[in-house]
Amino acid sequence: MSDIYKNPKYYDIAFSWRDIPLETDVFEESMRRYSRIPVRHVFEPACGNSPHMGEFIKRGYKYTGIDKSRAMLDYARKKTGPGFCAELICADISGFAIKNKADFAYIMLGSLYIKSEEELVSHFDSVSGALKKGGLYFLDWCVQFDCPDGKIQSWKKRSGNCRVKATYSCEIINKISQTIGETLRLDVTEGVKQKTFVNHSVKKAIYPQEFLNFMAGRRDFEFIGWWNNWNLEEPLTGSEKIVRPIIIIRKI
Ligand SMILES: C[S@@+](CC[C@H](N)C(=O)[O-])C[C@H]1O[C@@H](n2cnc3c(N)ncnc32)[C@H](O)[C@@H]1O
Structure with missing residues (x-):
C-alpha cells in the first residue's frame, strides 16, 4: 500500500x-x-x-x-x-x-x-x-484533551469520479514516553479502480x-x-x- x-x-x-x-x-x-x-x-x-x-x-x-x-x-x-x-x-x-x-x-x-x-x-x-x-x-x-487510545473516526468525500473513504485511528504505544501511533487510511474508488493508501505516524502525546x-x-x-x-x-x-x-x- x-x-x-x-x-x-x-x-x-x-x-x-x-x-x-x-x-x-x-x-x-x-x-x-x-x-x-x-x-x-x-x-x-x-x-x-x-x-x-x-x-x-x-x-x-x-x-x-x-x-x-x-x-x-x-x-x-x-x-x-x-x-x-x-x-x-x-x-x-x-x-x-x-x-x-x-x-x-x-x-x-x-x-x-x-x-x-x-x-x-x-x-x-x-x-x-x-x-x-x-x-x-x-x-x-x-x-490531547481526550484519551487518544482506541480513537477511531471515518468519513467520506467525493470529487468528480473519485470517492474517498478516510479512516483515522489512534493507539497508545508507550505510556511512559507518551508515544501514540496514528494511522490514516484512504480507500479510494476512482472510476472502476480501487486503491488504498496508508500513513502510520508515531508522535508524543x-x-x-x-x-x-x-x-x-x-x-x-x-x-x-x-x-x-x-x-x-x-x-x-x-x-x-x-x-x-x-x-x-x-x-x-
Ligand atoms: C495531516 S497533514 C497536514 C497537511 C496540511 N497542513 C493540512 O492542513 O491539511 C500532515 C503533514 O505533516 C507532514 N509531516 C509529518 N511529519 C513531519 C515532520 N517531522 N516534519 C515536517 N513535516 C512533517 C506530512 O508530510 C504531512 O504533509
Whole structure:
C-alpha cells in the first residue's frame, strides 16, 4: 500500500470537508484580538498541500510553508503562479530555520509530529526563531484533551469520479514516553479502480496540563488561551465535548 503523503491528490479530497475561507477568517480574528504586530507574512509548519495558502495570498499575505514530504510540497507548488508570494521548503518540523521571520504561525490537524521531549523543545525553539516578537502561534488540535487510545473516526468525500473513504485511528504505544501511533487510511474508488493508501505516524502525546507547564517554563512564549470547535467565543472549560480545539500562544 502506498503512502498517503506520496499521493497528495487523495489527501486533498479526504480533507476537503474544511471551510478554508471560514478558517482563514478565524485566523484573522485571532490576529485582530491577540497579535501585537501587524500580520503580513504567515508561516505553516507541516504545511503539506498548503490548503490555506491560496486564501492567504488572495487576502494579501506572504506565505511560507515547510514539510518533509516533497510530493506534498510539489502538489502545493502547483497551486502557485506568477506573482504568488509563497515559499515552500522541505524541512523537518523538529528543527528548522526560515530566512525571513513570519508575523503569524499556524499548524493544522494535530500535525505536531514530534516524538520526544527533546524534539518538542527543538520545535518550539525553531518556531520561536521563525516568528517575530508579538506574533502568534495558532495550533489546531495539537493537545490531547481526550484519551487518544482506541480513537477511531471515518468519513467520506467525493470529487468528480473519485470517492474517498478516510479512516483515522489512534493507539497508545508507550505510556511512559507518551508515544501514540496514528494511522490514516484512504480507500479510494476512482472510476472502476480501487486503491488504498496508508500513513502510520508515531508522535508524543501532549496533555493539557503538560502543555501549560511547558509554556510556563518558556521565556519566549506566553499562553493566550484555548477554545473549542474553532470558535473564539467558546473557551474550553474541560467539561464539554471537545471537537477540533485550537490553542493560541504568543511570542514574547
Ligand atoms: C495531516 S497533514 C497536514 C497537511 C496540511 N497542513 C493540512 O492542513 O491539511 C500532515 C503533514 O505533516 C507532514 N509531516 C509529518 N511529519 C513531519 C515532520 N517531522 N516534519 C515536517 N513535516 C512533517 C506530512 O508530510 C504531512 O504533509
